[in-house]
Amino acid sequence: MAPDGAPGLDRFNSAAAGAAEAALLACCGSRRWARRIAAHRPYPDLEALLAAADEASYDLSPADLAEALAEESVSPQPLAGARGRGTLAAHTALRAAHAEYERRFRHVFVICLDGLREDRLLDHVLSGIRDRLAHDPDEERAVAAEELRRIARGRLAQLVDQGP
DSSP, X not given: OOXXXXXXXXXXXXXXXXXXXXXXXXXXXXXXXXXXXXXXXXXXXXXXXXXXXXXXXXXXXXXXXXXXXXXXXXXXXXXXXXXXXTHHHHHHHHHHHHHXXXXXXXXOOOOOOTTOOGGGHHHHHHHHHHHHTTSOHHHHHHHHHHHHHHHHHHHHHHHXXXXX
């Protein structure tokens, strides 16, 4: 068992290369990112895996980033917990903002929602997308890359918790 007692990390470390890469692609859609992290196994603990993922994320080329963004969901889903007065209007505004974002930047909007209370999700996404629509394309690519890195960290933690 891994030193931190994580059986999911043991399963990840010992998985066949193809299985590990497939599991990693569910965390971040860049094939180069997934291959790089899989190739450096075994990881002694979750923190080492997350550090490797961060390093690989910082090294994403523009093509790697485009590939990862293309693998993210292209249709915004209604946010859980976003119910009540004004929610239909907020979801309509969110769909319109997503469409404008995709038109402007040519990729889907990504934002990490880890750690947010359910009743804050809709407001966080709406304010995030509105703020980021003001970015120039280079600035937005950097922000999207950082959001993807944060999302991948959360997905990796779940992967190790559940195992591939």
